[in-house]
Amino acid sequence: MNKLLYPRLAAVNMGKQKKLYIPYIISAVFTIAMYYIMCAVKGNEGLGEMRGALFLPEATAMGLIVIGVFACIFLLYTNSFLIKQRKKEFGLYNVLGMEKKHIAAIMFFETIYAFFISLVGGLAFGMLFDKLTSLLLYRLLKFEIKLGFYISFSGILYTAILFGGIFLINLIYNIIKVYRTKPVELLHGGNIGEKEPKAKIIPAILGVLFLGAGYTIAIVTESPLNAIPLFMVAVLCVIFGTYLLFMTGSIAALKSLKKNKKYYYNKKHFNSVSGMLYRMKQNAAGLANICILSTMVLVMVSTTVSLYTGTEDALQERYPKDIAVDVHCSRFNEEGQVEFHPEEGNEMDLALRKELQDSGIRFQDYRRYQYICIVASWGGTQFQPEYFYGGSTEVLYFFSADSYKTLTGKNAVLRDGEVLVYSEGGTQIGDSLSVMNKTYKVAGHTDSFSEIPTFYNVANGIHVIVVSDMKELQELFTLYTSARGQADIYHDVMDFNLTGTAEEKRAQGETLKHFVYDAMSDKGYFSFDAREAQKAEYYEMNGSFLFLGIVLGLLFLIVTVMIIYYKQISEGYSDRERFLIMQKVGMSRAEVKSTIRSQVLTVFFLPLVTACIHLAFSYPIVSKLLKMFGLMNQTIFILSLVVTAAVFAVIYVFVYLLTARTYYKIVSR
Amino acid sequence: MSILTVSNVGKIYTSRLGGNRVQALTDVSFAVEPGEYVAIMGESGSGKTTLLNIIASLDKPTGGEVKIAGQNLASIRENDLAAFRRNNLGFVFQDFNLLDTFSVKDNIFLPLVLSGKKYDEMRERLTPIASRLRIQNILEKYPYEISGGQKQRVAAARALITNPQLLLADEPTGALDSRSADELLGIFTEINDFGQTILMVTHSVKAACTAKRVLFIKDGRVFHQLYKANLSDDEMFKRISDTLTIIATGGDVHE
Numbered sequence: 071m072n073k074l075l076y077p078r079l080a081a082v083n084m085g086k087q088k089k090l091y092i093p094y095i096i097s098a099v100f101t102i103a104m105y106y107i108m109c110a111v112k113g114n115e116g117l118g119e120m121r122g123a124l125f126l127p128e129a130t131a132m133g134l135i136v137i138g139v140f141a142c143i144f145l146l147y148t149n150s151f152l153i154k155q156r157k158k159e160f161g162l163y164n165v166l167g168m169e170k171k172h173i174a175a176i177m178f179f180e181t182i183y184a185f186f187i188s189l190v191g192g193l194a195f196g197m198l199f200d201k202l203t204s205l206l207l208y209r210l211l212k213f214e215i216k217l218g219f220y221i222s223f224s225g226i227l228y229t230a231i232l233f234g235g236i237f238l239i240n241l242i243y244n245i246i247k248v249y250r251t252k253p254v255e256l257l258h259g260g261n262i263g264e265k266e267p268k269a270k271i272i273p274a275i276l277g278v279l280f281l282g283a284g285y286t287i288a289i290v291t292e293s294p295l296n297a298i299p300l301f302m303v304a305v306l307c308v309i310f311g312t313y314l315l316f317m318t319g320s321i322a323a324l325k326s327l328k329k330n331k332k333y334y335y336n337k338k339h340f341n342s343v344s345g346m347l348y349r350m351k352q353n354a355a356g357l358a359n360i361c362i363l364s365t366m367v368l369v370m371v372s373t374t375v376s377l378y379t380g381t382e383d384a385l386q387e388r389y390p391k392d393i394a395v396d397v398h399c400s401r402f403n404e405e406g407q408v409e410f411h412p413e414e415g416n417e418m419d420l421a422l423r424k425e426l427q428d429s430g431i432r433f434q435d436y437r438r439y440q441y442i443c444i445v446a447s448w449g450g451t452q453f454q455p456e457y458f459y460g461g462s463t464e465v466l467y468f469f470s471a472d473s474y475k476t477l478t479g480k481n482a483v484l485r486d487g488e489v490l491v492y493s494e495g496g497t498q499i500g501d502s503l504s505v506m507n508k509t510y511k512v513a514g515h516t517d518s519f520s521e522i523p524t525f526y527n528v529a530n531g532i533h534v535i536v537v538s539d540m541k542e543l544q545e546l547f548t549l550y551t552s553a554r555g556q557a558d559i560y561h562d563v564m565d566f567n568l569t570g571t572a573e574e575k576r577a578q579g580e581t582l583k584h585f586v587y588d589a590m591s592d593k594g595y596f597s598f599d600a601r602e603a604q605k606a607e608y609y610e611m612n613g614s615f616l617f618l619g620i621v622l623g624l625l626f627l628i629v630t631v632m633i634i635y636y637k638q639i640s641e642g643y644s645d646r647e648r649f650l651i652m653q654k655v656g657m658s659r660a661e662v663k664s665t666i667r668s669q670v671l672t673v674f675f676l677p678l679v680t681a682c683i684h685l686a687f688s689y690p691i692v693s694k695l696l697k698m699f700g701l702m703n704q705t706i707f708i709l710s711l712v713v714t715a716a717v718f719a720v721i722y723v724f725v726y727l728l729t730a731r732t733y734y735k736i737v738s739r
Numbered sequence: 740m741s742i743l744t745v746s747n748v749g750k751i752y753t754s755r756l757g758g759n760r761v762q763a764l765t766d767v768s769f770a771v772e773p774g775e776y777v778a779i780m781g782e783s784g785s786g787k788t789t790l791l792n793i794i795a796s797l798d799k800p801t802g803g804e805v806k807i808a809g810q811n812l813a814s815i816r817e818n819d820l821a822a823f824r825r826n827n828l829g830f831v832f833q834d835f836n837l838l839d840t841f842s843v844k845d846n847i848f849l850p851l852v853l854s855g856k857k858y859d860e861m862r863e864r865l866t867p868i869a870s871r872l873r874i875q876n877i878l879e880k881y882p883y884e885i886s887g888g889q890k891q892r893v894a895a896a897r898a899l900i901t902n903p904q905l906l907l908a909d910e911p912t913g914a915l916d917s918r919s920a921d922e923l924l925g926i927f928t929e930i931n932d933f934g935q936t937i938l939m940v941t942h943s944v945k946a947a948c949t950a951k952r953v954l955f956i957k958d959g960r961v962f963h964q965l966y967k968a969n970l971s972d973d974e975m976f977k978r979i980s981d982t983l984t985i986i987a988t989g990g991d992v993h994e
Contacts (some may be wrong), residue, residue, distance in 0.1 A: 331858045332858065335848065335852050335857075335858045335861065336852070336855075337852055337853055337854075337855055340845075340848075340849070340852045340853075344840045344841055344845065345840055347840070348839070348840040648838055648840065650836075651836040651837075651838055652838070652849075653797075653821075654795075654797070654830055654832065654836055655825075655830065655836070655849055655850055655853075655897070656821055656822070656824045656825030656828075656850050656853055657821055657825075657853055658817075658818060658820065658821030658822075659821075660818070661821065661853075
């Protein structure tokens with residue numbers, strides 16, 4: 071036999087199965103391109119040397135894993151669909167006298183072609199878009215460095231190995247599939263009747279329970295700290311619940327509709343109920359997949375977008391002033407005891423003012439205030455200090471009346487032992503307040519205090535307690551340190567704004583940083599924050615998140631689109647028969663079309679609607695998670711949620727219209 | 740009044756570019772009276788399926804007219820055609836055309852549901868038909884769970900449940916083994932005895948023998964017709980075979 075027969079047959083086959091092969095290859099090209107781009111970003115050495123690029127490598131490593139796993143699952147799924155549709159073709163070859171090993175040979179060549187087309191296409195696409203994505207990334211991260219054209223050879227290698235592996239697995243799967251089936255089965259592969267699904271009550275109830283549990287967790291979780299582990303639990307619950315409900319709940323619901331004779335034997339419902347029932351069994355898993363992928367895209371993109379757009383806000387919140395020097399005025403002595411040196415604050419204040427004067431740095435809004443911040447938990451009668459910051463701890467801030475005036479401009483007239491309290495959540499404080507065996511009389515409550523330093527902005531409860539004077543603060547310090555031996559609870563803060571451009575601010579920040587570090591070299595603990603320097607770090611982190619969000623969101627979106635496309639095609643083939651028969655039995659063309667259309671629409675938009683419901687329920691817990699990353703502004707989050715969902719819906723509808731066209735072409739041919 | 744009148748019907752197929760014109764039917768005329776059982780015979784490509792499709796209003800003639808129960812098909816609006824078909828015609832196809840998504844019972848109910856009938860009425864109508872067609876035990880099964888003969892009987896039940904003026908059958912025994920075919924033809928004779936008018940297209944001589952009248956179509960024309968009258972099945976078989984031989988060998992001598 072001609073040696074070239076199989077390669078040629080394989081090529082002819084692929085040409086004939088364009089409708090199936092093109093989407094398969096396109097999805098492979100996309101995933102390969104995305105994997106390569108991730109590899110290239112990770113391997114790009116220029117990027118590693120950039121200022122502040124700490125978070126990016128980790129983000130890209132995570133992205134690589136996710137894309138790799140996803141590419142694997144996704145390409146296996148599409149392949150299994152492809153082979154199912156082609157069973158008949160292979161059965162025919164078999165019947166016509168081709169041995170299974172010959173079919174295997176054809177499949178081998180088809181796989182080789184598909185692999186090389188996808189790899190070359192994917193890499194070309196990847197290289198082309200690598201530059202584009204790099205530019206996008208730099209813009210997101212506010213990096214200004216320009217890079218030349220860059221080809222990641224290790225990226226090419228990794229990509230080729232990974233996807234070569236995936237294609238090999240697919241080939242083996244297909245060959246096993248062909249070897250295991252009898253020719254007759256191959257021939258009839260496409261049209262074996264499916265049993266009507268049974269209604270399974272228990273899994274359906276389980277599905278409701280899982281979903282309910284996930285939603286409940288999402289709603290009732292109060293502490294952002296608990297939110298991280300609970301979020302994962304909620305996500306798993308919702309995923310399980312969605313699968314169970316789509317697979318069994320939908321069938322149970324449709325079955326009960328069918329039992330209602332009056333409802334079922336009605337022109338409007340007869341076809342759609344039975345059609346949906348038939349569809350649900352075949353497509354429940356696919357629909358659940360679409361639903362979960364859509365939810366992932368929505369959550370990922372909306373959170374990363376809101377984090378990124380909220381960066382300035384978060385910065386402003388966390389660093390109210392351009393420069394902040396925080397002197398803790400304490401250190402451990404040689405015996406391991408905490409020594410208190412309140413004079414260090416005064417010295418820094420003087421030195422800083424002098425330095426500002428000497429170096430000619432223009433500044434404004436200079437202020438100085440002191441406070442003590444401790445983590446404590448409510449023991450029933452009083453607050454007890456805690457070492458660790460956890461899900462049930464609350465944060466207490468103690469300000470002197472003077473500092474209170476500095477921060478708020480308001481006078482607090484307090485006698486000895488009297489305090490003014492402002493609370494945000496947590497334990498309710500009544501007429502008296504006990505901390506570490508010391509009891510204060512609560513002279514009043516204030517209803518706003520916007521100047522709380524936001525280190526602990528995710529705590530269960532925050533209490534601001536204004537005490538009469540510095541003496542009280544010092545006493546509290548002694549009480550605390552003798553009990554806990556922790557040195558950095560006292561804060562003597564000097565902060566101010568600079569007046570120059572961003573560039574000047576950055577340079578001045580550097581100068582001042584050196585000055586403060588020198589001045590404090592032989593003193594106790596302190597910290598120095600320059601907002602302009604933090605800004606870069608914030609943008610790097612949030613930008614990396616956003617980059618990851620966009621790339622993964624895009625990947626999931628493509629996967630979703632491809633699943634939808636394949637579903638439409640396979641449904642088109644099976645609906646064609648129904649379409650013809652119903653017409654012959656006495657349904658008008660328009661009636662048939664509208665019936666099928668309404669069914670397809672329901673099946674199509676069910677996952678989208680469910681995804682939006684998931685998204686709505688995820689809001690409370692996700693907004694708490696975002697607080698952990700410094701996003702306090704709820705409006706930004708809600709806005710990006712709505713915008714992301716809207717954009718996604720538009721894309722979804724667009725995909726629907728596009729695939730519906732292909733679908734109608736198949737059905738009405 | 741005749742149930743079906745076909746007058747001078749012609750059908751010309753034109754290829755997409757308008758180059759080739761194929762005359763599928765030429766000047767076909769005949770009538771079917773109430774209670775008749777008519778078979779239309781002809782070789783593959785003789786135009787018999789085209790004729791059936793035109794009678795079934797699934798296709799339009801290029802000349803002549805078709806009247807069913809006195810109504811000219813050409814005068815019925817496109818939107819009302821489906822309902823007209825549903826109310827006046829019953830169909831039995833070679834390949835059954837049952838829907839896998841419905842149980843046997845629901846397949847039979849389909850035309851009634853489309854006509855907006857009540858469930859109780861549907862059930863009442865089903866009972867006698869199901870027992871006459873011997874499918875009462877498989878009503879809850881699905882089409883892929885039953886045999887070919889059973890499927891065709893279900894299809895016949897679906898066609899009969901609307902009490903159609905005319906039952907159209909297109910090669911109803913084509914996909915059946917001989918025992919199932921005999922059974923189905925027995926049922927056709929039986930329902931015809933009860934007064935059901937039947938028009939069947941077939942190229943099986945055995946099937947045609949059961950009809951009371953056989954029309955032969957060749958090259959798009961009615962070529963000949965035979966009445967069974969008092970002939971036995973065997974005699975009828977011979978007459979039909981002879982006619983077919985003439986058509987196959989020297990048919991055009993006649994023209």
